[in-house]
Amino acid sequence: MKNIAIFASGAGSNAQKIIDHFRNSSIARVSMILCNKPEAGVLNIAQQEGIPSVLIEKELFFRTDHYIKLLQDAATDLVVLAGFLWKVPANLVHAFPDRIINIHPALLPKYGGKGMYGHFVHEAVILAKESESGITIHFVNEKYDDGATILQERCSITPEDTPETLAAKIHLLEHQWYPVIVERLLTS
Ligand SMILES: Nc1nc2c(c(=O)[nH]1)N[C@@H](CN(C=O)c1ccc(C(=O)N[C@@H](CCC(=O)O)C(=O)O)cc1)CN2
Numbered sequence: 032m033k034n035i036a037i038f039a040s041g042a043g044s045n046a047q048k049i050i051d052h053f054r055n056s057s058i059a060r061v062s063m064i065l066c067n068k069p070e071a072g073v074l075n076i077a078q079q080e081g082i083p084s085v086l087i088e089k090e091l092f093f094r095t096d097h098y099i100k101l102l103q104d105a106a107t108d109l110v111v112l113a114g115f116l117w118k119v120p121a122n123l124v125h126a127f128p129d130r131i132i133n134i135h136p137a138l139l140p141k142y143g144g145k146g147m148y149g150h151f152v153h154e155a156v157i158l159a160k161e162s163e164s165g166i167t168i169h170f171v172n173e174k175y176d177d178g179a180t181i182l183q184e185r186c187s188i189t190p191e192d193t194p195e196t197l198a199a200k201i202h203l204l205e206h207q208w209y210p211v212i213v214e215r216l217l218t219s
């Protein structure tokens with residue numbers, strides 16, 4: 032049984048889909064949810080699902096190995112970032128080489144980097160009058176949105192689309208593909 036640790040900062044819809052995907056699975060389980068925002072909806076999901084949750088303390092996260100030890104003590108096999116809004120520090124990246132992944136709500140390398148998260152991404156894509164957008168699932172390195180791409184999936188954009196309607200299209204792609212990629216990585 033493989034152990035998945037999810038890092039999230041928001042509503043947690045991707046976390047919920049991954050939890051659902053591995054429910055009653057013999058392959059893997061979501062063993063821990065770590066969050067940096069006390070009001071985040073993902074913490075309610077953790078409670079409802081009976082999954083241990085950790086509220087991340089900023090100084091410990093950026094200045095110590097505290098969370099590396101926590102993840103290692105929990106025999107974590109894969110770290111999944113799902114709307115996590117802090118940069119994962121180098122020590123954590125190096126402690127889990129090729130075992131930290133992220134989902135970005137655009138077709139990297141465009142619309143990535145500092146400041147490009149959530150609604151800001153969809154607003155920029157719509158403002159640029161792009162004809163398509165999509166998702167990028169990638170390995171995490173020390174920089175934002177710079178790691179090797181694992182999967183990209185695309186969706187069309189119509190002139191009637193708004194950041195909100197685009198976000199809905201993107202969420203559908205995320206919910207369809209992130210659990211599949213997590214399982215593929217844990218079974219390859
Ligand atoms: N080392 C890495 N850490 C993280 C990555 C990564 O690729 N490498 N991906 C991000 C997720 N992400 C895009 O996919 C992303 C999230 C947040 C930001 C950002 O600009 N954050 C703000 C802070 C926002 C807040 O605290 O509310 C900032 O850094 O000023 C950019 C990209 C997760 N971590």
Ligand SMILES: NCC(=O)N[C@@H]1O[C@H](COP(=O)([O-])[O-])[C@@H](O)[C@H]1O
Pocket residue numbers: 039040041042043044045046113114115134135136147148149152201202205
């Ligand atoms: N750059 C990172 C970023 O923007 N991540 C995005 O945050 C959302 C989290 O939704 P969720 O909390 O409902 O899973 C997702 O759309 C994810 O792609």
